[in-house]
Amino acid sequence: MSLADTLFIQFLYPIPGVALQSQCPNGWTRRENSCYLFVIHVANDWTESEFFCQLLHSNLVEIETSEENAFVQKEAIRHSFENRDSHGFWIGGTDAINEGEWTWVTSGSNFTYSNWAPRFPDDYRGNEDCAELHRDSHFLWNDEKCDHRMSFICELALRETYSTIIGK
Numbered sequence: 121m122s123l124a125d126t127l128f129i130q131f132l133y134p135i136p137g138v139a140l141q142s143q144c145p146n147g148w149t150r151r152e153n154s155c156y157l158f159v160i161h162v163a164n165d166w167t168e169s170e171f172f173c174q175l176l177h178s179n180l181v182e183i184e185t186s187e188e189n190a191f192v193q194k195e196a197i198r199h200s201f202e203n204r205d206s207h208g209f210w211i212g213g214t215d216a217i218n219e220g221e222w223t224w225v226t227s228g229s230n231f232t233y234s235n236w237a238p239r240f241p242d243d244y245r246g247n248e249d250c251a252e253l254h255r256d257s258h259f260l261w262n263d264e265k266c267d268h269r270m271s272f273i274c275e276l277a278l279r280e281t282y283s284t285i286i287g288k
């Protein structure tokens with residue numbers, strides 16, 4: 121992603137105060153205490169995608185329940201028509217540290233829920249350590265090479281969620 125792209129995105133989605141708001145920024149979709157941004161027209165590898173989300177005070181999406189997955193999958197299908205070339209959508213899961221041990225980049229916790237497509241994850245050629253919603257699998261999950269460039273999904277926790285965490 122070029123600097124010009126970054127600045128353009130910052131223009132579209134101003135950073136200051138985003139994480140302190142109790143409303144989703146323009147262009148994000150709300151579900152419970154999270155906002156989701158489906159980034160369709162900027163194809164990034166997994167690391168760049170996470171960095172991009174962090175610029176917006178968010179992270180690649182962490183899918184913790186079947187309800188959240190159903191929402192994300194439905195939105196992914198809806199948005200997928202806007203870029204038919206994309207392999208899928210990066211989500212925030214990786215097994216780069218310990219092969220076969222899938223963790224979420226946001227919380228660092230292991231997957232407690234997953235929705236892998238049949239036969240996946242397969243670690244094809246021993247080189248697939250990042251999780252995507254896979255277009256060819258109807259947006260079920262697949263492990264893919266982390267340097268593949270595709271669309272991705274950011275999740276931003278609203279202030280209530282932070283208060284809940286801090287309050288524990």
Ligand SMILES: [Ca+2]
Pocket residue numbers: 154181182183184188275
């Ligand atoms: Ca989540």
Ligand SMILES: [Ca+2]
Pocket residue numbers: 215216219220243247248249250263
């Ligand atoms: Ca792997």
Ligand SMILES: [Ca+2]
Pocket residue numbers: 240241242243244248262263264
């Ligand atoms: Ca795979």
